[in-house]
Structures are given as C-alpha cells and as structure tokens.
Amino acid sequence: MDDKDVKDRLLDAALMHVPFDGWSPAAFDAAATDSGVDPALARAICPRGAVDLALAYHQRGDDEMIRRIHTEDLSAMRFRDRVAAAVRFRIEAADDKEVVRRGSALFALPHNAADGARAIWGTADKIWTALGDRSDDVNWYTKRTILSGVYSSTVLYWLGDESDGHQATWEFLDRRIDGVMQFEKVKARLRDNRAFNTVFAGPLALIGKIRAPMRPTDDLPGRWPGPQ
Template sequence: MSDADLMSRLLEAAKPHVPFDGWSETTLRLAAQDADIAPGLVAAICPRGAVDLALAYHAEGDAAMLKRLEETDLSAMRFRDRIAFAVRARLEAVEDRELVRRGTTLFSLPNHAADGAKAIWQTCDHIWTALGDTSDDVNWYTKRATLSGVYGATVLYWLGDDSEGNVRTWEFLDRRIEDVMQIEKLKARARENRVVSGLMAGPLAFLGRVRAPQARQQTGMPGRWTGPN
C-alpha cells in the first residue's frame, strides 16, 4: 500500500476523533489503532506527528476544491467572481467545520504558525494557478499574499457564521474582494500620475528584478533575484 493510501486511511480514521481531541497525538494514536496501521508506518508517513495529519487534511480539501474547479465552466464569470467561487468551493469542501476550527487552534500555536501560513499560501497558489495566472514577477507574490489575507479572514468569519447557507460569509467574501479591487484601482491611478510614478521609479525598478519561483532553481526559499546585467 502506498504512503498516500496509508495517509488516506489514517486521515479518515482520525476525523471522528478530532472534534474531541483536536489534531493531537491522542487523535493520531487512536486513528492508527482504528485503521490498524503499525506505529512504524505511522511514524513514516507522519514524521512530525499530528501536525502532518492536519496538513494532510488541509491538502485533501485543496484537492477537492481543484476537482470542483476543473469540473465547473467558469468562462461566463467575471474574474473576481471566479476567485470568489474558488474560495467558496474550498470552504464547501469541508465536511465538518469543527475539523477546521481545531486546525485553526493548532496553527495558531507559535511552533506551528509557519505551517499554517504555508498551508494558506499553497491554497491561494492553487487557486491562482487553476485560474490561469501566468505572472512571473513580483505580481506572483502580491496576488497570492493578497488572496491569503482574503482567504484567512473569510475562514475566520465562516467559523462563526450560523446564517442559512452561510450567506453572510459569502457576502463578507464579496466585500473583501471589492476592497482588493479598490486597491488595484488606486494603484492603476498612481501609475498614471506622473508625479507619483516618478517617485516610485526607483522602488519599482527594484521590484522589477523579483521573479516567481522556478522549480529547477529552488534552493529552499521561494522566488529568485535577477541581478543587474
């Protein structure tokens, strides 16, 4: 059995325990017992323990979102509506809100905060890539950073939303996207203003050397720098 199959079995066995014990070592141990997976195999697929299990759950949700995006015709939607649809699809992939709530608690701990931020970044990267983003400069980062802020805020709102069909969450999401659109309009006006664009010439030239990550050039940190010719 492959590592992916083992993780899937372990994850399914863990889900009933998470609302009571969180994404904890207790949940990991009980899930291993329920799935009849030997401790050595559990250690192999979850070398960092329960946090690896929580990250696998997050990745499972991303995969479900991507599948829905692939199966949906988005061509008639405005681009902002495609982004909203993707975020909504990601949240609707969650079968039990308590699993996300417990994950939020885990990733709020200082020793796991970086893992949580990386998971959100990866979700937003998946969204932009699925929607056809081809940026190869600093915009690659700003798009994902901005969407990470929108997505993170929407998740927190959604966790406390008891409205029918989560209608208040979708309204909140629309407002956050509208805020981003207003920022983009402000940036466009700044570029058209000769005075402002002149003042920003130096910083923009600096940022113009930033490039998106390239798999064959990765050395442990995202992105790359193009030096002067």
C-alpha cells in the first residue's frame, strides 16, 4: 500500500468525523483509529494532520471535476458556458456542505490562509488547463486570479443556498461569469486604443515581459524572464 492509498483511507475515515469535529486533531486521530492506520504512519503521511487531509479532500474534488470535464460533451457550449460548467462540476464534486464549510473555516485561519489560497488557485489553473487555455503571458495570471474569485465566491453562496437544486447558486455563477466576460471586452477595447497604449507604454512594456510558468517544477506560480 503506497502513501496515496494510506491517505485515501485516512480521508475516507475522517469524513465521518469532520462535520462534528471539524478538520481538527480529534478528527485526525479518530480517522487513524477507524481506518486501522498506525498513528505513527498516519503522522508520517500527513505531518500536519487534518490540514493535510483537508487539502487531500480538495484535491479529490479537483480530480472529479477534471474527470467530468473530459467525459461530458461540452463541444456545443459557448466557451463562457464551459467555464461555468467546470465551476459547477467542481462544486457538485462536494457531497457534504458541512465538510466544505468546515474546510472554509480551517483555511480562513491566518496560518492556513496560504494553503487555502494555493488550493483555490490550483482549481482555477486546472479548469483553464483542461479547457485548453494557451495563454503564456500576463493573461495566464489574470485568468486564474479572476476565476479564483468567481469560484470562491460561488462556493460561499452555495453554502448558504437552500433553493431547489441549488438553482440560485447556478444563477449567481452565471452572473459572475457574465461579469468576467464584460471585463474581457473592456481589456480588448483598451488593447486597441491607441491613446491608452501611448500613455501607458512604459508599464505595458514591463507587463509584456511577464511569462507563464514554463516548467511544472517551478516553485512559484510564474517567472520574470528578464531581458531577452
């Protein structure tokens, strides 16, 4: 049994306790007991305990989203609808609101905030990549930043949504996506505006040097290539 199998066993066992105990040391210890995983091995696989399991739960949701993007026929959809569908797939991958709510509380803590932001950024990156994004400049960052905001705000709306079939959430998502599309139209108009390009020639030249990550092993989400 490899590390992933052990972590999956711990996660499956923890999900029974998280709605009551949160992503806490108590839930982690109970998961180790229920799964039959030796506590020392559990700590070796998950050094940060329940935080690592919460991140594994998020990754599991991302994996299910990717599976649906690749298996469902989205070819007839407008691109903005494909993005909305991907966000919906990701939210529907969570089968227990309370588990997600507890995760939101965990990653709202200052010492876990970076992990939470990284997980949301990762979800946005997976969506754009799965949908065929080919941007390699500053747009690589703006697309993921904006979609991270759309995804996180929609999740928060969904947590409080009691409408039939979460219809109110999907309408909220559509409005957010429409807002993004309007923003992209404004960006396109500015790119074609001669006066704007003249006034901001310096900053635009600097922005034009920004490139998307070139290697999966990069420690940071991007790079500054310097003079070329």
